[in-house]
Amino acid sequence: MSGPSTYEPKTGFTKWLDSRLPIIRLGWDSFVDFPTPRNLNYWWTFGGILAIFLMIQIVTGIVLAMHYVPHEAYAFDSVERIRRDVNFGWMIQSMHANGAAFFFVAVYLHMFRGLYYGSYKAPREVLWILGVVIYLLMMATAFMGYVLPWGQMSYWGAIVITNLIGALPFVGDAIREWLWGGFSVGQATLNRFFSLHYLLPFVIAGVVGLHIWALHVPGNGNPVGLDVRGGDDGKKDTLPFHPYYTVKDGFAILVYLMVFCVFVFFLPTVLGHADNFIEANPLSTPAHIVPEWYFLPFYAILRAITFDIGPIDAKLGGVLLMFGAIAILFVLPWLDTSKVRSMRYRPLTRWFFIFFVLACFGLGWCGAKNPDDYVLGIEGFKFLYFGQFLTLYYFAYFLVVLPVMGIVEKPKERPASIEAAVLGNNTNAQPAE
Amino acid sequence: MKMTRLIAAGLAALGLSAAAGAAPGDYKAPEHHHWHHSGPFGTYDRAAVQRGYQIYVEVCASCHSMDLLSFRNLGERGGPFEDERFPNANDNPLVMQLAASYTRQWDGEVDDAGDPRIRPGIPADTFPAPYENEQIARGSNNGALPPDLSVMTRARHHGTDYVRSLMLGYTDAPEGVEMGPGQYYNEYFGPISMAPQLVDGLIEYADGTEATQEQMAEDIAVFLTWAADPHQDIRKQTGLMVLLFLFVLTILVYLAYRQIWANVKH
Numbered sequence: 074m075s076g077p078s079t080y081e082p083k084t085g086f087t088k089w090l091d092s093r094l095p096i097i098r099l100g101w102d103s104f105v106d107f108p109t110p111r112n113l114n115y116w117w118t119f120g121g122i123l124a125i126f127l128m129i130q131i132v133t134g135i136v137l138a139m140h141y142v143p144h145e146a147y148a149f150d151s152v153e154r155i156r157r158d159v160n161f162g163w164m165i166q167s168m169h170a171n172g173a174a175f176f177f178v179a180v181y182l183h184m185f186r187g188l189y190y191g192s193y194k195a196p197r198e199v200l201w202i203l204g205v206v207i208y209l210l211m212m213a214t215a216f217m218g219y220v221l222p223w224g225q226m227s228y229w230g231a232i233v234i235t236n237l238i239g240a241l242p243f244v245g246d247a248i249r250e251w252l253w254g255g256f257s258v259g260q261a262t263l264n265r266f267f268s269l270h271y272l273l274p275f276v277i278a279g280v281v282g283l284h285i286w287a288l289h290v291p292g293n294g295n296p297v298g299l300d301v302r303g304g305d306d307g308k309k310d311t312l313p314f315h316p317y318y319t320v321k322d323g324f325a326i327l328v329y330l331m332v333f334c335v336f337v338f339f340l341p342t343v344l345g346h347a348d349n350f351i352e353a354n355p356l357s358t359p360a361h362i363v364p365e366w367y368f369l370p371f372y373a374i375l376r377a378i379t380f381d382i383g384p385i386d387a388k389l390g391g392v393l394l395m396f397g398a399i400a401i402l403f404v405l406p407w408l409d410t411s412k413v414r415s416m417r418y419r420p421l422t423r424w425f426f427i428f429f430v431l432a433c434f435g436l437g438w439c440g441a442k443n444p445d446d447y448v449l450g451i452e453g454f455k456f457l458y459f460g461q462f463l464t465l466y467y468f469a470y471f472l473v474v475l476p477v478m479g480i481v482e483k484p485k486e487r488p489a490s491i492e493a494a495v496l497g498n499n500t501n502a503q504p505a506e
Numbered sequence: 507m508k509m510t511r512l513i514a515a516g517l518a519a520l521g522l523s524a525a526a527g528a529a530p531g532d533y534k535a536p537e538h539h540h541w542h543h544s545g546p547f548g549t550y551d552r553a554a555v556q557r558g559y560q561i562y563v564e565v566c567a568s569c570h571s572m573d574l575l576s577f578r579n580l581g582e583r584g585g586p587f588e589d590e591r592f593p594n595a596n597d598n599p600l601v602m603q604l605a606a607s608y609t610r611q612w613d614g615e616v617d618d619a620g621d622p623r624i625r626p627g628i629p630a631d632t633f634p635a636p637y638e639n640e641q642i643a644r645g646s647n648n649g650a651l652p653p654d655l656s657v658m659t660r661a662r663h664h665g666t667d668y669v670r671s672l673m674l675g676y677t678d679a680p681e682g683v684e685m686g687p688g689q690y691y692n693e694y695f696g697p698i699s700m701a702p703q704l705v706d707g708l709i710e711y712a713d714g715t716e717a718t719q720e721q722m723a724e725d726i727a728v729f730l731t732w733a734a735d736p737h738q739d740i741r742k743q744t745g746l747m748v749l750l751f752l753f754v755l756t757i758l759v760y761l762a763y764r765q766i767w768a769n770v771k772h
Contacts, residue, residue: 111770111771111772112772113772150573150574153574153656153657154574156737157574157579157736157737163737163741164741164744167741312770312772316766317766317767317770320759320762320763320766320767321763321767323759323763324756324759324760324763327752327755327756327759328756330752331749331752331753331756334745334748334749334752335745335749337745338741338742338744338745338746338748338749339546339742339745341741342660347660347661347662347663347665348661350657350660350661350734351661495771495772496771
């Protein structure tokens with residue numbers, strides 16, 4: 074979709090530079106002239122929002138690292154010192170902690186967008202896979218970042234998560250000790266987590282570069298899921314990225330930032346856990362160890378397996394299923410057999426998708442609750458059973474619904490082109506498949 | 507519109523799940539109380555923080571440390587003894603006087619001969635801890651460790667309400683509750699090693715306020731809230747300005763968006 078470059082250097086310097094390092098041309102072709110489908114809705118603004126939040130996290134993180142002390146005895150106090158004594162430390166720390174949460178809100182909306190509009194389908198499989206890689210890196214980064222304040226949840230969360238690795242047969246113990254740098258979560262663990270927490274965001278930035286590169290080869294998808302037409306017709310389907318989408322993304326980013334600022338300035342600790350204001354204490358286990366909210370659905374999947382499956386014991390089964398829940402996203406492009414990208418034209422699958430989103434929220438709810446408590450107080454209906462049911466649906470959506478529906482479902486009639494969809498002119502509609 | 511509603515709903519759900527992570531325990535949830543610093547415009551009740559400090563010094567400090575606080579914090583912006591004439595709290599005579607009322611060895615300081623240096627406190631010193639180490643603290647409290655109070659109101663859900671409720675929550679133990687040696691029963695905690703502290707007229711407030719149990723419980727809760735979050739007032743003030751700025755900018759960008767897209771069907 075990125076056609077011939079339209080950049081024309083005007084001054085002597087830019088002509089000179091363009092023949093040596095065409096970096097202005099790259100920027101022009103990628104972010105100014107880039108042809109973008111004219112019908113993108115607000116769900117397409119989260120890519121830009123995510124880029125902004127990656128920058129916020131890196132900038133605030135670099136400042137925090139100047140004051141943070143990665144030491145068992147000082148880490149907790151050094152974070153408090155940042156909040157109390159560093160100039161604007163209270164704001165920078167709050168932006169970083171809440172920024173992680175808002176980063177995940179945006180990435181989940183971005184991913185749901187991709188699932189609904191079929192953004193993972195040919196020719197965008199690599200784009201999607203790179204996105205899943207970014208998501209995995211984000212989870213690793215967020216997990217290690219949460220350990221750094223060295224509160225009770227930091228410490229015990231680190232123990233729970235690293236112990237998952239220990240469930241792997243034969244190699245589990247060795248890998249776990251290697252991760253810990255010792256025989257328990259301690260000084261060595263904290264120090265290396267700090268190092269990796271500083272490293273990974275730059276790896277993320279690199280993969281984001283690849284993600285955008287892979288995006289700019291086929292171009293954006295769009296809500297009707299039709300390809301931009303070739304030749305001059307393509308011009309009618311698209312608009313240059315600037316100013317049309319810079320201003321639309323800019324507006325969305327500002328709205329999102331306002332919600333973010335409400336949390337940064339007025340509810341700075343509401344998304345966290347009170348126990349993390351108690352310094353890590355290896356001798357006192359918190360009553361309930363819960364991960365940060367953005368991991369809760371996976372926590373529920375982990376805890377859903379309470380029974381042995383042949384040679385696989387319950388713990389390993391839970392771990393495999395939890396990793397499987399993410400791994401399955403890598404093969405998603407080949408699980409969905411439908412050629413129709415957008416759920417708008419998939420009347421049945423659309424409902425399965427809506428229930429999938431509800432199942433993800435439901436799993437998050439189960440992850441936050443004690444598995445033996447009753448859902449809505451209904452006698453006998455344990456959160457455990459609810460979580461197991463939702464886990465089943467989560468996997469069934471990918472392994473049964475998407476492969477089967479592509480074959481049995483009759484999609485609705487689609488417009489002839491993006492232009493036709495926008496103008497409501499549907500005379501040349503494509504016949505339903 | 508649809509999107510913002512969805513985001514709002516999502517965030518609300520997250521808030522719920524975050525709160526749901528709390529261990530409710532088998533005891534009463536803290537009683538909700540309205541505070542001067544509640545809400546986006548609320549600021550600390552300065553007089554209450556001052557009175558709370560007095561209670562801390564005269565009552566709580568005999569068992570509880572506040573390691574993260576220094577005397578200078580009392581005179582810093584938003585602090586209870588802030589004085590515009592002394593933008594550097596270390597110069598504030600009231601703060602200097604409060605610090606100097608303690609004479610001891612600070613942070614293991616030694617003199618040139620290596621002997622403990624005993625001197626009056628200065629504003630840069632941290633609040634003195636009541637016990638030298640954990641073992642001594644436990645030894646003096648039936649084996650229980652009085653927790654550090656620096657971030658106590660953030661370390662408990664609804665911390666300000668919690669502290670007030672706890673102070674007023676002592677009752678006779680219900681039947682069947684097993685009490686350890688030297689323990690008391692508190693509706694909001696269960697068996698607790700801290701004896702009930704507040705009785706009417708326990709202290710004489712410097713500002714002449716009548717020291718009822720209720721009053722003291724409120725004041726100590728406000729003081730500890732300030733101690734855990736000393737920049738709250740400036741945080742909210744800054745937040746309002748930031749939101750106002752973002753709001754105006756958002757309107758302008760929205761108008762630009764409308765203008766740019768005015769003649770484009772999409």
